Amino acid sequence: MSYIHYDTKPNGAVYASVYESYREGNRVKTRRLETLGRVVDKDAGIFRGRGNKLFQYTIENGRNDSPDYFPEEQIVPDQEKLILDFGDTWFLKEYISGLPFYNCIVNALPGESDTLLALLFFRMLTNRKASCHAKPWYEGNYAYLAFGRADLTSQNISKVLSKLGQEETQRSFLREYLSSIYGDTEEQHGILIDSTGVPNATKMDITQISNHNGDINREVRVVYVIDRKSGMPVYFRYIAGNIIDVSTLITTVSELQQYGVSVNQAILDAGYFSEKNAQELLDNDIPFLTRLAPNKPIFKAASEGMFEGLMSQKYAYRYGERLVFIRKVPEKIGNHQVYVYICIDEDMYLMQHKKTILNALDDKKAANETDSAVKQLGAFALLSSEDLSENDILPLYYTRQQVEQVFDISKNYADLLPIRVQSEERFAGHLLLCFMATAIFQRIQKDLLKRRSKKAKSLNAESIWDYLRNQKCKVYDSFAVPQEPRKEVNAIYDIFKIQMPHKIPLSTIQV
Numbered sequence: 079m080s081y082i083h084y085d086t087k088p089n090g091a092v093y094a095s096v097y098e099s100y101r102e103g104n105r106v107k108t109r110r111l112e113t114l115g116r117v118v119d120k121d122a123g124i125f126r127g128r129g130n131k132l133f134q135y136t137i138e139n140g141r142n143d144s145p146d147y148f149p150e151e152q153i154v155p156d157q158e159k160l161i162l163d164f165g166d167t168w169f170l171k172e173y174i175s176g177l178p179f180y181n182c183i184v185n186a187l188p189g190e191s192d193t194l195l196a197l198l199f200f201r202m203l204t205n206r207k208a209s210c211h212a213k214p215w216y217e218g219n220y221a222y223l224a225f226g227r228a229d230l231t232s233q234n235i236s237k238v239l240s241k242l243g244q245e246e247t248q249r250s251f252l253r254e255y256l257s258s259i260y261g262d263t264e265e266q267h268g269i270l271i272d273s274t275g276v277p278n279a280t281k282m283d284i285t286q287i288s289n290h291n292g293d294i295n296r297e298v299r300v301v302y303v304i305d306r307k308s309g310m311p312v313y314f315r316y317i318a319g320n321i322i323d324v325s326t327l328i329t330t331v332s333e334l335q336q337y338g339v340s341v342n343q344a345i346l347d348a349g350y351f352s353e354k355n356a357q358e359l360l361d362n363d364i365p366f367l368t369r370l371a372p373n374k375p376i377f378k379a380a381s382e383g384m385f386e387g388l389m390s391q392k393y394a395y396r397y398g399e400r401l402v403f404i405r406k407v408p409e410k411i412g413n414h415q416v417y418v419y420i421c422i423d424e425d426m427y428l429m430q431h432k433k434t435i436l437n438a439l440d441d442k443k444a445a446n447e448t449d450s451a452v453k454q455l456g457a458f459a460l461l462s463s464e465d466l467s468e469n470d471i472l473p474l475y476y477t478r479q480q481v482e483q484v485f486d487i488s489k490n491y492a493d494l495l496p497i498r499v500q501s502e503e504r505f506a507g508h509l510l511l512c513f514m515a516t517a518i519f520q521r522i523q524k525d526l527l528k529r530r531s532k533k534a535k536s537l538n539a540e541s542i543w544d545y546l547r548n549q550k551c552k553v554y555d556s557f558a559v560p561q562e563p564r565k566e567v568n569a570i571y572d573i574f575k576i577q578m579p580h581k582i583p584l585s586t587i588q589v
Contacts, residue, residue, distance in 0.1 A: 165549030
């Protein structure tokens with residue numbers, strides 16, 4: 079037997095769905111057959127569904143898209159009903175609607191776009207709370223009016239994460255996202271590649287024991303690709319925790335190429351270097367720059383005899399406040415010419431020098447052994463496939479710091495951790511949601527640093543949400559009325575050129 083179930087929201091709006099009762103063995107169960115949308119006239123069976131379309135529905139006659147009668151609507155009761163948190167969601171909604179990749183997010187799940195946006199906002203605007211807290215947050219926030227069709231029940235959030243985790247959904251999003259970032263040009267791009275561990279206690283097959291630089295965890299490894307010029311994340315993938323970084327490089331570059339991204343330079347951490355990977359990049363004419371671990375044969379070959387006299391003014395270069403001594407050494411990988419830059423960081427040298435000498439005295443080491451070790455204090459090496467000047471090598475390599483900034487955003491602000499899902503599909507959906515949030519946060523942070531004035535110097539990408547959240551709005555029968563913003567909130571709106579209306583007609587809000 080079918081029936082219509084009505085659900086009254088806190089602001090007085092009523093939504094309806096069609097349910098069916100059925101018998102399974104000796105038990106009577108129910109299941110939802112169809113979501114009708116917001117109730118416009120309960121007695122006449124008039125509803126407003128997706129696409130903001132009015133239609134009539136009765137159990138007896140089903141759906142009629144062209145009824146003879148459409149009533150006047152009221153979204154909330156005649157008297158004031160709610161005071162909602164307003165500023166954070168209003169700001170974020172206005173801001174992301176102007177981003178080139180906004181439509182990619184909305185189009186990721188066309189039938190659940192309100193739920194996706196509400197869930198994304200919940201992740202970004204709250205302090206990494208579990209999804210069971212999403213619905214109470216939603217009902218007390220302007221998101222309730224902005225994304226009126228959202229369903230933030232725990233069951234539906236799991237369903238949405240599963241949809242986001244499907245390979246087809248992820249490919250569709252990444253294809254549209256990369257097009258919005260790079261356009262349709264055939265221009266080549268410089269990229270930064272690095273990975274981070276995502277520790278978890280789930281029973282997913284991809285959760286494995288990892289030994290990463292001596293740090294042992296049960297985790298999944300997540301690889302991010304960052305555009306070197308813009309600092310924006312452009313791609314992500316995940317791998318089992320026991321797969322080492324060096325074996326993932328070529329696959330990551332190959333997957334990027336399938337989306338039409340042509341790489342003209344890759345900047346890598348030491349964990350990604352192997353002669354096999356370097357040979358592959360060289361054979362495919364992809365320039366690269368990487369740090370060399372001291373145990374690599376090419377490091378040992380290039381540095382032999384090169385530390386002697388290295389700390390001389392003729393090899394000295396300034397990098398910010400750092401003094402680094404650099405000597406360039408040509409080497410070969412296969413038939414390809416490469417360049418190893420043997421470096422000594424003066425600060426690291428001084429920091430280690432005293433400790434090394436004191437330890438040698440305590441251990442009664444031979445002077446020649448200690449002198450040999452002292453020459454290599456503070457040493458590191460970079461390998462480039464191109465002949466770069468010593469002045470340019472460090473600024474280029476240290477653009478890698480942008481990767482660390484992105485991982486910091488992802489873990490501390492985009493809710494990457496902790497992991498609260500148990501299936502690989504929902505985990506993949508969780509990662510996609512975090513990727514979306516990370517991309518938005520990165521844009522906000524860069525815009526804030528670029529635009530903020532001296533008066534707003536105390537504002538940062540974390541504090542703006544605390545100020546914005548304190549601005550409330552009152553909901554009446556026809557309008558939502560934002561309350562007066564504090565000066566910090568006004569400064570934020572000014573920095574990002576966002577207009578705050580004195581009242582918002584509820585008829586313009588799709589609920």
